[in-house]
Amino acid sequence: QKEVEQDPGPLSVPEGAIVSLNCTYSNSAFQYFMWYRQYSRKGPELLMYTYSSGNKEDGRFTAQVDKSSKYISLFIRDSQPSDSATYLCAMINTGGFKTIFGAGTRLFVKA
């Protein structure tokens, strides 16, 4: 079993839809949770970072962490064609240096 599970999709939605992306994990030592966006032929770029449980909002993006369920989510409101990319969840242990990534979910937002 992988430490981090993420549905690879693809996920196709119409412009303006609310998108929900999710990951589950097995290692209870993970404390730092991140979402990266990766466009084709580019490296990942950090979108959201959350420490421990709770919600964090940044513009159209909301990250949620539920440590009791070992489940994290990223919500994208009013999705745009420019949001079409692969979204990667990532996690780090407390005091750790190794970032563990999910497989990524490919998102297509249709105009």
Added chain:
Amino acid sequence: ETGVTQSPTHLIKTRGQQVTLRCSSQSGHNTVSWYQQALGQGPQFIFQYYREEENGRGNFPPRFSGLQFPNYSSELNVNALELDDSALYLCASSLEASDSTDTQYFGPGTRLTVL
């Protein structure tokens, strides 16, 4: 753009050969991490260098090695290439290794194909 550059963009090698991939970090970033991203997968951590010393390694064999130089450049070397080494290799720089919450800035990657 993140300010992290990688060269070459693409590379084709044959099984058994050796390869060196290069990365130029953001100025002032003392930490560089290398990742392997197979097609359709997330990046997998190879190792991390902090101030020219390796300070952490993932589940990769010793034929994967690295160097970090004082001028914020670094190298990933892979010996005895295997077909499964075909992937996108990413480097990421960050300020300090001691704080795992430091934002990592990724380069665009080097696409390695092993035939």
